[in-house]
Amino acid sequence: MFRSERILITGASRGLGRSFARLLGHKELKNSLCLLARDIHLLKEEFGDHELIPVDLTDSVLLEKLARDKLITFSPTVVILNAGGGSFGPFIASTIESSRQTILLNMTANVLLIQILLPHMIRYAHEQHKRSKILVVSSHAAFLRVPNFALYASSKTFLNQFVCTLMMEHRQDPVDFACFCPGAMKSEFQGRSGIPQMLSRAENTDSMALFALKHFRRNAVMIPKMIDRLYQIASVVLPRFLLDSLLIKIQIYYMNKQKRSFTSQI
């Protein structure tokens, strides 16, 4: 489905984004990928045959210029908005700077890229009698209120709402939106964000990327794990106080478990 497309991927230097790039970067199709991340060395190690763009996505002014000058010229037919992050801990203890970074990375950068690229993707699809695709990587956290991860979870809720609303606005256009909501994955994300070991077993990013590409379909919210589908249903049908108190109990249990295993190691 994704062969002979021009594919733009954000956050392609590691984790899920790198798994997408590995699956989609065919040797015989040079320059079919346009990969964005801050660490250009990591990108070069694996994807030297493709267009590599070192950029800090939280720099909105630079990102807008880059999108208008370079990304439109690349003219992607598939866009995978994968880069994301956040810091685990009580909101009151976080810094203004870390909150700003989370908002700029998880929300502003994605909105800006869609806003600039979408008209071109629609026009190109019309001209070529094809369909363009936008896959946005969200999270299972989008369905829940997650204490100690308030801004991250809320930013993913925003992404889901935003993308699902665009699906409605563009139902007549030749563009397919999908929102991918994985649960915990084995990547540097967990260490970088400082999240404790949580309820679900962490999946590997290659299998999650494969799932997203295989199940990509128009206007889909893809939730790979059954437990996360249950959370999503629970978030709609359960009274709010029940789900919230359940989540707090689960989080306290896992934080205590992590503390116990840490103290037993010292």
Ligand SMILES: NC(=O)c1ccc[n+]([C@@H]2O[C@H](COP(=O)([O-])OP(=O)(O)OC[C@H]3O[C@@H](n4cnc5c(N)ncnc54)[C@H](OP(=O)(O)O)[C@@H]3O)[C@@H](O)[C@H]2O)c1
């Ligand atoms: N891992 C999980 O448990 C999990 C669960 C649910 C959803 N997700 C979502 O899945 C997506 C991918 O996460 P992951 O686990 O693959 O994370 P990861 O291993 O930390 O990789 C994040 C990627 O985003 C890039 N990135 C981060 N900040 C950036 C910035 N300011 N500018 C440009 N690029 C930036 C990183 O590249 P550089 O460092 O080179 O810039 C890296 O390539 C995220 O949207 C995350 O929210 C992850």
